[in-house]
Amino acid sequence: xxxxxxxxxxxxxxxxxxxxxxxxxxxxxxxxxxxxxxxxxxxxxxxxxxxxxxxxxxxxxxxxxxxxxxxxxxxxxxxxxxxxxxxxxxxxxxxxxxxxxxxxxxxxxxxxxxxxxxxxxxxxxxxxxxxxxxxxxx
Numbered sequence: 087x088x089x090x091x092x093x094x095x096x097x098x099x100x101x102x103x104x105x106x107x108x109x110x111x112x113x114x115x116x117x118x119x120x121x122x123x124x125x126x127x128x129x130x131x132x133x134x135x136x137x138x139x140x141x142x143x144x145x146x147x148x149x150x151x152x153x154x155x156x157x158x159x160x161x162x163x164x165x166x167x168x169x170x171x172x173x174x175x176x177x178x179x180x181x182x183x184x185x186x187x188x189x190x191x192x193x194x195x196x197x198x199x200x201x202x203x204x205x206x207x208x209x210x211x212x213x214x215x216x217x218x219x220x221x222x223x224x
Contacts, residue, residue: 088131088188096188098123098131102138114138120148129155130190132163136183136199144170150187160187161195161219168197168221184218197221 088098100123102116115121115138122138124147125131132150134141141147146167153163164185171183184203186196196205196218203218 088125088133088186088194090188090192094127094190096125096127096131096190098125098133100133100135115141115146118142120145122147124148124151126151126155127190130160130188132160132167132185132187134183134185135203137181140171140175140181140183143174146171146183146185150185154187154189159195160189160193161197163187164195164197165219165221168199171199172221178222186218 090096100116102114115134121142123133129151132147134146144167149167150163153166154160164187167185168183172178175181182200184196184198186205188194194207196216198218198220200222201220203220204215205218207214207216
C-alpha cells in the first residue's frame with residue numbers, strides 16, 4: 087500500500103502472504119528495506135509483490151524510486167523494474183512480480199512480469215481497480 091496525505095507526505099506498508107512449503111528460515115522481500123517497500127519523500131514510493139527472491143535480487147522498490155528520481159513516470163519505472171527481473175532470470179516461467187508506485191505529484195503506476203496483476207486506486211473523486219500492464223502471458 088502507498089498513500090499520500092493532504093500535505094504531500096508519502097507513506098507505504100507491505101506485508102507477506104507467506105509462501106507455502108518455503109524453506110525454514112527464509113526471509114522474503116517484505117522486511118528488507120528497498121526490496122518490498124521503499125519511500126523517499128523527495129521522489130515517491132514503491133511496493134512490490136510476488137516472488138520475493140526476484141524482488142530482492144534487484145532491490146526492486148528502491149530501483150523503482152531511483153528510476154523516478156531520474157525522471158521516469160511511476161508506470162515507466164515499474165515497467166523497467168519488471169524488465170530488469172526478466173533479464174536477470176534464465177528461466178522466468180512462473181516468476182511473477184508486480185510493482186506499484188506513486189510520485190510526489192500524486193501520479194501512480196503499476197506493472198508486472200505476467201498478466202493478472204491489478205491494484206486499487208482511490209482519491210477524493212475516484213475509486214477503481216486498475217489492471218496493470220505486463221510483459222508476458224502465462
